[in-house]
Amino acid sequence: MQSLLVAAAAAAAVFQTPSAHGRVTRSESVLVRFVLDGDTIDVASVGRVRLLGIDAPEIGRGFDTPAPFGEEARARLTALLLRRWVRLEYEGAATDAYSRRLAYVMTEDGQFVNAVLVREGLARVFARTPLARLHELQRAEAEARAFHRGMWGRAPNLPAPSYTRPSKANRPPPSTTSRTNTRKKTP
Numbered sequence: 001m002q003s004l005l006v007a008a009a010a011a012a013a014v015f016q017t018p019s020a021h022g023r024v025t026r027s028e029s030v031l032v033r034f035v036l037d038g039d040t041i042d043v044a045s046v047g048r049v050r051l052l053g054i055d056a057p058e059i060g061r062g063f064d065t066p067a068p069f070g071e072e073a074r075a076r077l078t079a080l081l082l083r084r085w086v087r088l089e090y091e092g093a094a095t096d097a098y099s100r101r102l103a104y105v106m107t108e109d110g111q112f113v114n115a116v117l118v119r120e121g122l123a124r125v126f127a128r129t130p131l132a133r134l135h136e137l138q139r140a141e142a143e144a145r146a147f148h149r150g151m152w153g154r155a156p157n158l159p160a161p162s163y164t165r166p167s168k169a170n171r172p173p174p175s176t177t178s179r180t181n182t183r184k185k186t187p
Contacts, residue, residue: 050098053127054124125140
């Protein structure tokens, strides 16, 4: 009987983990239906969820140009989560300015997805308030920077652009439209 009570208490601790900054609550398993970008997913029964504590480069919508590593971040998040069961850990503010739920995302095998993206250089730490997992995210970013992963990699060696004046043979023909003489005629 006593071992049953210990097991029940341990199971309850999984769903509500206290932190130095407040309470972290963990959801039941939920299904990821869609990946919108490198830090936003759509989850069954929850809706849109923004990964807490990180910021991935934008993928560009409409006429916006995608930021470097924006597509790579979305592709990696898709590979990790699409049509998979996850647990969400909530801490602090429930939603952001766009009414998305804010959460840490954990896979069924215990992988902390927010930190995976940061560690691979596909997102950076972004926290406006103290977070329970902030130090873990900061360590992941320090590792990505130290090993030059993703956005923290060295800039590629691109040749400097040069301008060469086209030769006479390659120049476009002169305009065939008539030009008006702008000089004054003398009487």
